[in-house]
Amino acid sequence: MFPAVRPVFVVSYSDLAFMQRFRRRTHSYLSAPDWVFDDEQVRRVVAAHVAILARVTTIPEDLTMLRLLNRRAIKLLRKSDSWEFHQLARAAQSKGLPAYYASMIYKTYRLGFNSVQCAKDLGVSPPVVRRSLHTMKIIVGRMDGNRVRWYYRPRKKKKAEHLAPAPGSAQSVNH
Numbered sequence: 001m002f003p004a005v006r007p008v009f010v011v012s013y014s015d016l017a018f019m020q021r022f023r024r025r026t027h028s029y030l031s032a033p034d035w036v037f038d039d040e041q042v043r044r045v046v047a048a049h050v051a052i053l054a055r056v057t058t059i060p061e062d063l064t065m066l067r068l069l070n071r072r073a074i075k076l077l078r079k080s081d082s083w084e085f086h087q088l089a090r091a092a093q094s095k096g097l098p099a100y101y102a103s104m105i106y107k108t109y110r111l112g113f114n115s116v117q118c119a120k121d122l123g124v125s126p127p128v129v130r131r132s133l134h135t136m137k138i139i140v141g142r143m144d145g146n147r148v149r150w151y152y153r154p155r156k157k158k159k160a161e162h163l164a165p166a167p168g169s170a171q172s173v174n175h
Contacts, residue, residue: 032109032110036105037109042102044059045105045139045140046098046102046105046136047066047098048143048148049139050066050069050070050097050098052139052148052150053076053077053097054069054070054072054073054076055072055076057147057148057149057150058146058147059143059146059147067096073097074089074096074097084125084127084128087124087125091122100122101136103121104118104122104129104133105133107121107122115127115129115130
């Protein structure tokens with residue numbers, strides 16, 4: 001019914017050098033930075049990340065301080081309004097945040113898992129994995145000796161508090 005289709009031209013491997021090719025980029029969180037393959041630097045980055053979650057800028061040097069910061073960080077994560085932080089606290093409850101982050105780095109960068117596979121193994125959603133890896137990349141750039149340059153934004157006041165002038169104030173008298 002249909003006529004046989006014959007190729008009009010044949011492409012050889014020598015022609016491949018002159019052709020345009022589309023090359024897929026890997027995701028930015030999958031491009032492995034240098035610190036990922038050095039165990040000592042991974043320990044420092046993980047300790048700095050736990051310290052930041054515990055709202056401390058000094059990187060803990062010993063294991064006892066890291067365990068104290070781990071407990072404080074999980075407690076603060078539970079109090080947070082973010083669903084991602086609640087997932088993170090629930091997933092890190094059994095082994096702790098340092099083991100959780102170390103396994104996330106190992107699975108993503110050394111084993112080549114994507115965020116969906118890593119999230120499935122760790123019991124969180126893929127955005128939590130991507131956000132944590134991105135935060136760790138930022139932390140590496142902000143580490144300075146045994147401290148991390150990290151600043152917290154002050155909490156916003158509720159709308160009713162800062163919109164309505166206080167009774168008897170200069171604003172309420174003039175208007």
